[in-house]
Amino acid sequence: MAEKISVLIPEEEVDRKIEELGRKISADYEGKSVHLICVLKGSIFFTCELAKRITVPVTLDFMSCSSYGSGTKSSGVVKIVKDLDEPLEGRHVIVIEDIIDSGRTLSYLLEILEARKPASLALCTLLDKPDRRVKQVKVDYTGFEIEDKFVVGYGLDYAQRYRNLPYVGVVEL
Ligand SMILES: O=P(O)(O)OC[C@H]1O[C@H](OP(=O)(O)OP(=O)(O)O)[C@H](O)[C@@H]1O
């Protein structure tokens, strides 16, 4: 059955914000290279669009975590399903996320990545739901702060669907 999806952030607004984040990151890392870590699957669309707008040299790696959840709920237990291919030591690393909600995934992930001794470690998220935070995480680049609604599109899924929507929408459950 298809759910009703209403537009929360239109495509043009998402594009403008990614452009702005790309400019900011390019300025902050002037003279350096950045190593972007895309946290699969949700951040794939955001990572690609952002990477195209960064003007300093970019390398990419991918990892996948499972939060042992289904539907719209997460249990809080995080497991690495696919680890990075390359070491982080000495690199300027930016973790790219589609959304930070409870903060559990990122707080776990950042701890693991910090132990790999990057030259610097930053976090960039397209969406942030600060009201839902259980674990505090320092977010360096945020696209949009949103209220506590279950969103889909731009990489975000509901039961693996709707990731390909070019805007951020709300599922009317
Ligand atoms: O702050 P938290 O409450 O930990 O939630 C955020 C995490 O949830 C989403 O991933 P999800 O587990 O849905 O996997 P997916 O990207 O493969 O859809 C999102 O991409 C973050 O990784």
Ligand SMILES: Nc1nc2[nH]cnc2c(=O)[nH]1
């Ligand atoms: N698709 C989706 N995944 C999430 N993971 C944490 N919050 C959300 C959300 O609002 N939508």
